Amino acid sequence: MEYKTDKLRPTQPFLVLETQDFKQEIYLNQGISHFYTFRLEKTKEITTVPDSCVDMLFEYGENGMTAYAIGSPIKALDVEWQGKKEYFGVRFMPGSMPVGLNVTLRDLVDCRFYLEDILLDNNGTFVSGMKKKKTFKDRINYFLEEYTKLEMRQEKPFGKMEILMAVKELAYNSGGLMRISEMADTVGYTERYINKIFIEQMGFSPKVFCKIIQFQRSLEFLNYGNVDNMTEAAVNLGYYDQPQFIRDFKTYCGMTPKRYLMLTKRIRYNSLVENVS
Structure with a gap:
């Protein structure tokens, strides 16, 4: 895998660094x-970094499976994380709300919910079916089958949600570099109104969202790019300059980019x- 500038692949790097048998399959759809998926042999604290993503996480152990919807910290x-467990996760795109959940993105910020408590799954087959799947591929296939059924029942976004989705898409496609004033001009609404909708629905401002996208790009660059020096990075x-890069990265990662790269x-x-195709 290498650094690419087309589609951001948001990551939780410390899950990769501190767990066993980490595998992923890129989907972008x-x-x-x-x-x-990964294993964890013993209970330990692992650093979670901001990614503006929602994860659906399935935790498999001797006593069965527990499923969660987890939001990003800021x-x-x-x-x-509990040890002696195998984990299967689905990471949604930054700012993307999974269909079928009766909570908002704002509710999920820095929180986790039991999936069964918030999933609008009338027949209850989604979570119960995931309990029976044993392999990474089987879990992916079953998840997509059930998730697509939820999508078919989902109403199309309108009004505020349409505006919110348009602004998030602009931020994502620009790598977090598009100014809020430019977004306002593009979608045809004022900066003040866009800020109001973002805070109301997401729990933080579009400026913070852009900073998190830019931070995730920097993680990807340091993980897979050819880094000669931090000024160039x-x-x-x-x-704007290297001090800003170091300051923002340390805020979101808890360490400087140089230390993270080392x-x-x-x-x-x-x-x-291990990337599974």
Whole structure:
């Protein structure tokens, strides 16, 4: 896998660095970024970084399976993960709300819910069916089959949600570099109104969303790019200067980009991610 500038693949790098047998399958369709799986031998705290994504996570252990919908934090956060478990996850695109959930993106910020409590699945087959699937491929196929059924019942967005989706798409496609004033001109609404909708629906401003997208781009660049020096990296990623790059990265990752790059090289990040096609 290498750094690409077309589609952002939002990542939680410390799940890769601190778990076992990490595999992922890139999807980039139906609002889904990718599927992933890993094992964890012992209970430990793992840093979660902002990605503006919602994950559906399925935790398999000796006592069965537990499923969650998990929202992104807005700063680096240490989260305890249970050991002796196998995990299967579905990461949605930044700012994309999974269909079939009776909560908002704002509700999900820095929170997790039991999936069965918030999933609008009338016959209850979605979660119960996932309990029976044993392999990565079978879990992906079954998830997509059931998720597509939910999509078919979903009403098309309108009004505020249409505006919100348009602004998020502009932010995502620009790598977080598009100014809010430019977005306002493009969608035909004022900056004030766009800010109001974003905070109301997402729980934070479009400026924060753009910063998180830019941060995720920087993670991808450091993980898979050819990094010669941090000044060059800052320019390539659209930061005003190196100090701004370092400051923003440390806010969202809990460490400087130089320290993060040294960590990924020492542990050989690329060798830990198996991409399944």
